[in-house]
Amino acid sequence: MKTAFITGITGQDGSYLAEFLLDKGYTVHGLIRRSSTFNTDRIDHLYKDVHDPSARLHLHFGDLSVSGQLTDLLHTIRPDEIYHLGAQSHVRVSFDMPEYTGDITGLGTLRLLEAIRKTGITTRFYQASSSEMFGAAPPPQNQDTPFQPQSPYAAAKVYAHYVVKNYRDAYGLFVCNGILFNHESPRRGETFVTRKITRAATRIKLGLQQKLFLGNLDAKRDWGFAGDYVEAMWLMLQQDKPDDYVIALGETHSVKEFLEKVFQKLSLDYQKYVEIDARYFRPTDVNILLGDATKARDILGWKPKVGFEELVDMMVEADMELAKKEKTLHDAGYKRADNIR
Numbered sequence: 001m002k003t004a005f006i007t008g009i010t011g012q013d014g015s016y017l018a019e020f021l022l023d024k025g026y027t028v029h030g031l032i033r034r035s036s037t038f039n040t041d042r043i044d045h046l047y048k049d050v051h052d053p054s055a056r057l058h059l060h061f062g063d064l065s066v067s068g069q070l071t072d073l074l075h076t077i078r079p080d081e082i083y084h085l086g087a088q089s090h091v092r093v094s095f096d097m098p099e100y101t102g103d104i105t106g107l108g109t110l111r112l113l114e115a116i117r118k119t120g121i122t123t124r125f126y127q128a129s130s131s132e133m134f135g136a137a138p139p140p141q142n143q144d145t146p147f148q149p150q151s152p153y154a155a156a157k158v159y160a161h162y163v164v165k166n167y168r169d170a171y172g173l174f175v176c177n178g179i180l181f182n183h184e185s186p187r188r189g190e191t192f193v194t195r196k197i198t199r200a201a202t203r204i205k206l207g208l209q210q211k212l213f214l215g216n217l218d219a220k221r222d223w224g225f226a227g228d229y230v231e232a233m234w235l236m237l238q239q240d241k242p243d244d245y246v247i248a249l250g251e252t253h254s255v256k257e258f259l260e261k262v263f264q265k266l267s268l269d270y271q272k273y274v275e276i277d278a279r280y281f282r283p284t285d286v287n288i289l290l291g292d293a294t295k296a297r298d299i300l301g302w303k304p305k306v307g308f309e310e311l312v313d314m315m316v317e318a319d320m321e322l323a324k325k326e327k328t329l330h331d332a333g334y335k336r337a338d339n340i341r
């Protein structure tokens, strides 16, 4: 069976992809960062003790800033497929940490491509490109739409995207860019807007939180389900030829619409709880993203299974379960710090 190497395995997409590949019988190796607190929550359910001979998930400490170590890991693991999902992935944070974002989100990709080239391994490589790269380009956006990046994050992803294309042309590597539009899930990081909203609304419903502070409510995004999008990553690496694809649901909704929908589902009036806080505005934001995934549908045969309404339901239900557990803890004296989110 095949062996895969995943960077960013502890993130939202990494966890769904690891699940997907293990189900297909792959042996999966993941890169994880040393942290003083546990950062493997999203993959704990997949992990078996290393002493268990049936264990097919292996974790390696490392960092995308250290090229020699990435080279050593690829040399030892010799993966058939590499899914490069690791990144400083928060757009607002990229304005606070532009240099770090350029290093990890941009140069991290180059380090891996160089590691492939230097080890000489035969492998297939997936780059997590982003719809954020389209930036100010008018919708709908597809793989031929010129990029107009509006953040240090987007600029770093554009760099990575083009270096992938260059290594494909210059060295004949099997490398693909998946330009994924926003995809969410109950495992979405709590500082991204959809999860921030579902988490807050369900906590408000149970009396665990009073207010929700947000930024630009007019921005529009094409939101799909992360579980569907990791299948597209895999499909790209199963083709005869490497190529670039847009992956999107093909409908766009404003942050305000998402907010209203979530609060309505919980029979709450969002206007009573939501306040605008300028700290969540970005120096430049992306007004509207709407993806055209025709190429992926035609060539990969990719089709999302979860629509926008089902995604909202899934996230509200999962966060309501979480809030209920938290309420039990809260009633027993536990307090979660809201002010750092």
Ligand code: NAP
Pocket (backbone or CB within 6 Å): 007, 008, 009, 010, 011, 012, 013, 014, 031, 032, 033, 035, 039, 062, 063, 064, 065, 084, 085, 086, 087, 088, 089, 090, 104, 128, 129, 130, 131, 179, 180, 181, 182, 183, 184, 189
């Ligand atoms: P995420 O939840 O933020 O996960 C990011 C992953 O990268 C985490 O595992 C994180 O590790 C790891 N990471 C961060 N810095 C690292 C470093 N210096 N060295 C090694 N690993 C590092 O992101 P996601 O939503 O799963 O997205 C996956 C990828 O797709 C990212 O590249 C993102 O930019 C891109 N993307 C996402 C979307 C989307 O809507 N989700 C859309 C388009 C593209 P820790 O857990 O230790 O922090």
Ligand code: G4F
Pocket (backbone or CB within 6 Å): 089, 090, 091, 092, 129, 130, 131, 132, 180, 181, 182, 183, 191, 192, 193, 194, 196, 213, 214, 215, 216, 217, 219, 220, 221, 255, 280, 281, 282, 285, 286, 289
């Ligand atoms: O949820 P967001 O932070 O996602 P954003 O910026 O679109 O980036 C995500 O999707 C990209 C794909 O296009 C990925 F590449 C990237 O890694 C990440 O996964 O913000 C969505 C919109 C923005 O316009 C933001 O200004 O929501 C607006 N917003 C309004 N209030 C907020 C908030 N965003 C956040 N994070 N927090 C707020 O309080």
